[in-house]
Amino acid sequence: xxxxxxxxxxxxxxxxxxxxxxxxxxxxxxxxxxxxxxxxxxxxxxxxxxxxxxxxxxxxxxxxxxxxxxxxxxxxxxxxxxxxxxxxxxxxxxxxxxxxxxxxxxxxxxxxxxxxxxxxxxxxxxxxxxxxxxxxxxxxxxxxxxxxxxxxxxxxxxxxxxxxxxxxxxxxxxxxxxxxxxxxxxxxxxxxxxxxxxxxxxxxxxxxxxxxxxxxxxxxxxxxxxxxxxxxxxxxxxxxxxxxxxxxxxxxxxxxxxxxxxxxxxxxxxxxxxxxxxxxxxxxxxxxxxxxxxxxxxxxxxxxxxxxxxxxxxxxxxxxxxxxxxxxxxxxxxxxxxxxxxxxxxxxxxxxxxxxxxxxxxxxxxxxxxxxxxxxxxxxxxxxxxxxxxxxxxxxxxxxxxxxxxxxxxxxxxxxxxxxxxxxxxxxxxxxxxxxxxxxxxxxxxxxxxxxxxxxxxxxxxxxxxxxxxxxxxxxxxxxxxxxxxxxxxxxxxxxxxxxxxxxxxxxxxxxxxxxxxxxxxxxxxxxxxxxxxxxxxxxxxxxxxxxxxxxxxxxxxxxxxxxxxxxxxxxxxxxxxxxxxxxxxxxxxxxxxxxxxxxxxxxxxxxxxxxxxxxxxxxxxxxxxxxxxxxxxxxxxxxxxxxxxxxxxxxxxxxxxxxxxxxxxxxxxxxxxxxxxxxxxxxxxxxxxxxxxxxxxxxxx
Numbered sequence: 001x002x003x004x005x006x007x008x009x010x011x012x013x014x015x016x017x018x019x020x021x022x023x024x025x026x027x028x029x030x031x032x033x034x035x036x037x038x039x040x041x042x043x044x045x046x047x048x049x050x051x052x053x054x055x056x057x058x059x060x061x062x063x064x065x066x067x068x069x070x071x072x073x074x075x076x077x078x079x080x081x082x083x084x085x086x087x088x089x090x091x092x093x094x095x096x097x098x099x100x101x102x103x104x105x106x107x108x109x110x111x112x113x114x115x116x117x118x119x120x121x122x123x124x125x126x127x128x129x130x131x132x133x134x135x136x137x138x139x140x141x142x143x144x145x146x147x148x149x150x151x152x153x154x155x156x157x158x159x160x161x162x163x164x165x166x167x168x169x170x171x172x173x174x175x176x177x178x179x180x181x182x183x184x185x186x187x188x189x190x191x192x193x194x195x196x197x198x199x200x201x202x203x204x205x206x207x208x209x210x211x212x213x214x215x216x217x218x219x220x221x222x223x224x225x226x227x228x229x230x231x232x233x234x235x236x237x238x239x240x241x242x243x244x245x246x247x248x249x250x251x252x253x254x255x256x257x258x259x260x261x262x263x264x265x266x267x268x269x270x271x272x273x274x275x276x277x278x279x280x281x282x283x284x285x286x287x288x289x290x291x292x293x294x295x296x297x298x299x300x301x302x303x304x305x306x307x308x309x310x311x312x313x314x315x316x317x318x319x320x321x322x323x324x325x326x327x328x329x330x331x332x333x334x335x336x337x338x339x340x341x342x343x344x345x346x347x348x349x350x351x352x353x354x355x356x357x358x359x360x361x362x363x364x365x366x367x368x369x370x371x372x373x374x375x376x377x378x379x380x381x382x383x384x385x386x387x388x389x390x391x392x393x394x395x396x397x398x399x400x401x402x403x404x405x406x407x408x409x410x411x412x413x414x415x416x417x418x419x420x421x422x423x424x425x426x427x428x429x430x431x432x433x434x435x436x437x438x439x440x441x442x443x444x445x446x447x448x449x450x451x452x453x454x455x456x457x458x459x460x461x462x463x464x465x466x467x468x469x470x471x472x473x474x475x476x477x478x479x480x481x482x483x484x485x486x487x488x489x490x491x492x493x494x495x496x497x498x499x500x501x502x503x504x505x506x507x508x509x510x511x512x513x514x515x516x517x518x519x520x521x522x523x524x525x526x527x528x529x530x531x532x533x534x535x536x537x538x539x540x541x542x543x544x545x546x547x548x549x550x551x552x553x554x555x556x557x558x559x560x561x562x563x564x565x566x567x568x569x570x571x572x573x574x575x576x577x578x579x580x581x582x583x584x585x586x587x588x589x590x591x592x593x594x595x596x597x598x599x600x601x602x603x604x605x606x607x608x609x610x611x612x613x614x615x616x617x618x619x620x621x622x623x624x625x626x627x628x629x630x631x632x633x634x635x636x637x638x639x640x641x642x643x644x645x646x647x648x649x650x651x652x653x654x655x656x657x658x659x660x661x662x663x664x665x666x667x668x669x670x671x672x673x674x675x676x677x678x679x680x681x682x683x684x685x686x687x688x689x690x691x692x693x694x695x696x697x698x699x700x701x702x
Contacts, residue, residue: 045067048217050220051234055389059078068090069090070091071088074086074148081107085147097154100144100147109486114128114146122136129145152218159177159200175203186233193219194213202684226241267290269312271301274288275639277623280655294644311696311697312666312692312694323601323605324627325346328371330351330370331596335371339369343597344646348376349516350387356375376412376441378415380392380419381418381445385478385480390402407436412438417440420445421442439459440458443462463517464517468488494574518593518604522572526568526569526572530554537603540599542686545683583612615656663688666691675691677689678691
């Protein structure tokens with residue numbers, strides 16, 4: 001439930017940035033918290049300690065001190081950043097928070113000043129969306145916006161005493177708790193204890209998984225990459241993360257069983273116009289026949305249904321080939337949502353290798369529905385600021401061994417170099433990668449610049465700020481920290497026509513290099529403001545669960561002064577100007593979000609219109625161009641006979657209005673049919689458009 005955990009799973013969109021009182025959500029109908037006498041609140045005493053781990057590496061801690069009030073300190077650092085949270089909670093005799101104060105900073109530096117308080121019969125609270133109040137009628141349990149994972153215990157003990165383990169909550173919505181497993185865990189001293197694992201759902205897109213001990217106290221919070229575990233039980237971290245991954249898989253399997261339409265006959269989508277990326281136009285109305293996992297033919301519109309086919313009425317809509325999210329960090333939580341958004345292929349840009357192995361295996365075996373995944377081999381140098389993904393190296397020889405290891409696996413098309421890498425090792429790494437048939441992409445390592453990486457032989461630069469920082473930083477400034485984000489306030493001073501800027505861009509163009517700008521995350525970091533819906537979420541925020549709506553009005557970065565506000569706004573405008581110049585000079589543009597794809601990917605594409613691309617050019621980039629870039633243009637990227645059946649249907653014309661891609665009514669992936677209107681309610685999302693009509697032959701649906 002903490003902000004970083006929500007980002008990890010998602011982000012989805014994550015990245016969500018409303019006053020819940022103004023969300024237009026239905027009035028909650030669940031009971032007010034009522035704790036039976038036999039479950040009366042036993043006020044904890046003493047101290048609790050927890051260790052935060054990412055992929056087995058200790059990155060932080062949480063300490064809890066109980067007394068008249070409960071005080072929580074929570075902090076971790078990964079990749080040079082992380083949240084710092086201090087909480088003070090005062091409970092009523094029933095265990096409901098009477099007051100809850102949260103201070104500190106979020107992962108990207110936004111200041112936390114959250115306060116909840118009950119006085120008389122009214123609750124009031126202030127968070128990043130503003131200040132609100134409510135009479136204690138339907139609900140009196142407050143869901144904190146920027147809490148530590150200890151909030152899971154606050155909610156859980158009340159939910160366990162509630163009817164159907166469900167409670168209406170403030171500011172809106174409801175929480176539901178589900179017990180999953182009971183198991184024994186062993187500490188470093190050899191002693192064992194029993195714990196019960198739970199799923200908490202109702203606010204965000206996916207549940208939070210955690211464990212309580214026999215006394216009902218918090219034991220752990222976990223997902224497939226991150227775990228917060230009671231100190232002394234760190235050896236259970238991998239097991240707990242594996243359990244969280246398995247719980248999520250079971251949930252998605254259940255959803256998929258309901259939403260996947262598998263037909264026993266060929267499927268014809270009738271009366272549609274097909275987007276042709278070669279001509280940047282739509283065809284006349286046609287019908288498209290899919291047999292198994294292949295596009296069998298593109299034919300004239302049929303007037304009557306063939307008894308040997310499933311006929312789906314496209315109603316004059318548009319078919320577009322499946323799109324490529326080129327900057328993903330793939331996880332289970334975003335897989336099905338990306339399919340619903342028309343994103344049928346991912347390029348993963350760095351991950352826990354074992355976690356990604358497991359995800360790919362589940363998708364390829366059919367256990368999970370998700371995009372096909374192209375892997376990048378993540379290599380990072382060890383430092384106090386390193387990321388904990390991929391392979392960490394301490395010497396040039398270790399770095400070269402990492403390149404060789406990825407090449408030997410056979411399913412990594414490139415390596416990705418990261419912030420803490422020693423820049424002196426990069427030329428040898430590039431030479432080795434190219435000799436083994438792999439491309440090289442990445443950040444600009446600290447204390448270097450884009451020009452050096454271009455000269456070293458990079459094929460692609462990752463994130464537009466990584467290029468632009470070289471034009472505004474001094475040589476000794478350290479980009480392993482949040483400086484690589486806060487220094488974007490300096491971007492307004494960049495002169496695009498200056499010799500230094502032109503040298504970098506022209507060098508990229510001469511070498512036919514690519515740039516993976518990740519415009520959507522830069523917009524989110526630079527233009528989101530507390531109390532305002534983030535620009536990239538305006539079109540769809542009203543469809544989202546209440547927790548996502550709330551965070552949609554949260555700044556990502558610290559906007560400490562009016563001058564900061566102006567500098568970030570002008571800085572983002574300079575980013576767009578820079579990408580426009582790169583495109584004009586022939587640098588290859590690679591669309592990806594670093595935000596989990598899905599709705600954020602739609603926004604990423606919209607932003608390329610602001611650098612001079614037409615809607616049709618953007619669609620071509622997202623489909624055929626990226627299929628070709630990854631070497632699979634002969635089987636994906638356009639709707640043609642013989643290619644794989646990966647495409648989506650929208651009612652409108654995306655070549656005249658790109659926003660039409662937000663209203664996808666059907667997706668075909670691997671020959672199976674999905675209606676987003678079936679999928680979205682499973683995640684608490686209100687659908688955007690109805691499903692198309694199955695005219696005939698549907699008796700074969702599973």
